[in-house]
Amino acid sequence: MGGGPAGLIGTVGASHLGLKPALIEQQRLGGDCLWTGCVPSKSLLASSHLGHAMKRAGNMGLQEVDASHDSSLAIERMRKIRSKIALHDDPGRLLQMGIDTHFGSARFKNPTTLEVDGIGTFTSKRILLATGAKPKIPDIKGLDQIEYLTYENVFDLELYPESIGIIGAGPVGVELAQTFNRLGSKVTVFEVKDRILNQEDTDVSVRMKNILQKEGIEIHLESDIHDISVDKNQRTILTSGQEHFIFDSILVATGREPAINGLNLEAANIEVVNGTIKSKSTLVTSNRRVWAVGDANGGPQFTHFAEYSAATAVRNSLLPFPKSVEYNCIPHVIFTDPEIAHVGLTELEAASKGGKTFLVEFKELDRAIVEGKSEGFIKVSVTRGGNILGCSIIGYRGGELIQPVVLAMKHGLTLPQIATTTFAYPTMGEGLKRSAMAYQKSRLEGPLGLMLKKCIAWIK
Template sequence: MARDDIFDIVAIGGGTAGLVTAAGSAGLGARVALIERDRLGGDCLWTGCVPSKALISSARVAHHFRDAAAHGLRAVQPEIEGADVLASVRDVRAEIEPHDDPERFRAMGVDVVEGSARFISPHEVEVNGRRLRGRRFVIATGSRAAVPPIPGLEEAGYFTHAEAFDRDTIPGSLAVVGGGPIGVELAQAFRRLGVDVTVVELLDRLMVREEPELAELLTNRLLDEGIRIRTGRIVTRVERVGERRRVTIAAAGGASGNGAAAAPETFEVDEVLVAAGRAPNTEGLGLDEAGVATSKGWVTVDAKLRTSRRHIFAAGDVTGGLLFTHVADHEARTVVQNALFPVRANIDYGVIPWCTYTDPELAHVGLTEAEARDRHGSAVSAHVYDIGNLDRAIVERAAVGRVKIVVGKGGSILGGHILAPGAGTMIAEIALAMKAGVKLGTLASLVHPYPTMSEGVKRTADAYRRSTLSGWRKAAVDLALRVGRSMPA
């Protein structure tokens, strides 16, 4: 084997985890190969974060046209041409694409190899007949949309987020199968672009990983915008009827809420969008030949992100953990340290914020109130501030929203949850406080610019401080007030 085909680290997969691994390792002087079978950038650039947020932005503008009367302007029904909207989304994607261009990585010293990799031994992979040998490997092949085995679905036709942005048209009506972040984001975006939308969710509420009261507020907002929502329902069949699809749903488990047999519900739509979970991209990698263990297709890793082969690491969605771009970045940074240097670190998932980019946004870090009470018992308290009372929300005509912060003994922050415009940015303040061990009372003393949405965090901290004024603390305050009144002016 030629020396040029021997590397310090070989990254398999050119999404976020692979790109960060390659760039970070090359920047430290390592010899790096990066293998990608399709296009660098992965799901985030091509079919996920970037195009979906561009579509959401277009949809928000359309919504503002209709909602202009709330701002003292004449409301306008926007003229929406689906092909133009989707072309605009692709233009945005093309503007960001150079960030992940193969030549940019080659300029860093990375050997970018195009093709599908397969392990032929624990220390070698083959790509289009070329063998690459590595001291360390990183499996970063990501995930894809999972498609449930719904009778008739394949024959009737459907699309996932992977196809949503390379289409020529926007459908007139749409059934969204799945009420998680992807399904809810796209449901609202398409609804605001004039699509008649029905969301079908197997569980009893949308956004089941989120704080229930905030998820309920968001659900009500979606209902107000005209989205039909069917929770606790399963799609039992999809049939092609001419150019349309007939969707049949029934109560999950086959019974209605009173235990009686549930009558199926049938409706017709132009198209079906499947957003019902993820599946790992591990087929064809030769993981058995490498001795890499998996669980239901997901690559199994330890706290240092090592697989069952200690010289082979995995990062990003393929591990089946928290399936977010920023988590893939975080994992890749840990892998670079652990793969290249003798001092190794455990991955830290203690403070991982995330956000669903609906309007308003729904952001989350740490534990929900129920999770915190399960772990920490009666020491837990929760403190809430309604965004509708905030001056900035009032002037923005954005009355729907809430901040909820969950604390433990002594005011240590266990979790933060925000439903508000810009919640994805606001949650960083709470995440930083958790990471640095800053208690909630301290956030009440932090000066926030006025008027901003971030004051919602301060107001929630104020509510916590007021809650602590009981017992001896309240007695001390009362005594200080009495002494103050007796002092001369």
């Protein structure tokens, strides 16, 4: 159930293993990632980043370019890219793999049977619930009386508004704030918590806030919105502090929640707790014939996790000794400029477990300097023995730099092993190597280092 990344990977995987899967999708294949998430947002971010760089060409010894941009051109490019990538999920292509695709709203009729509007019923010993997520809308007075944007309809705009208020400073809110700002909108962000990107490392959050503010984005923290009203297409936000803000558009980016309404889960004996399907670490629900995967599972809301969870669920549905999902090695990236990437524990979380953190500023990396991208840092948290507990990055190519850390954590590689690995020069990857060398240097300050120095002194 569901034709997003999790549903697609699940059905393709089942087909490769010799099963005859049926894919049921309510609207269109590809899910949020293709139509209202990763693909359109990253396309517009790419356009906005290039436009921003054009304005600052003087920093690279080139002539600066006029800063004005027509956002409709970036939007047109985004839609062409989205249509091109959509071909990867064409039903005809799936049919060649032995996968039948059915479009319609589905719900459980009993623990092993699904009923699909206009099509009929499907009975199976194995059902993957991959229905994705939907915008989480806050309870704000007046919000239901106006037209507002969410990640589901923001990419339907033909032209960006002159001014926009964004409610929520999580990954979606921050990415779109920078996109709108760089493509010409006046952006104001409201966040009820005491910092943006509240789930990230504190230093990362503070650094990103400073960058956004330098670009002209107005940010209000610990800002509780009391009321929203509209007059002549102008939307007014009233905060609890009695401050008034007027915008052409309002974007609500306060998170996402599993899209499980209307599935008649009770008929399938599937337990739901606080709006989330209850499942084990093996992804099986209270119905042993149903596995919840992707965003519907209530876990990390990333495409790569959706694909990973679907593959794990298919494996567990067929083989004995089910495998648990490993959450500690699931990375995530926020595609702002500079990028933010993280895996594992934050510095504070690692410290609570006795870990130590080593930080390298990008301004110390020759590649970052020559690229004009010296804003940012990498910090790696480790145990006393050098096992990696987590890593946070803010900076140029952060999403690429996190990958070797994920690989190291997954397969138990330590910082001492990374320290003895030769990295190409000049590359951004040297940031990880320098973190490892900083760890090695710290060991020289302890008893082992003292003993080594005595041995060297004796040899001399």
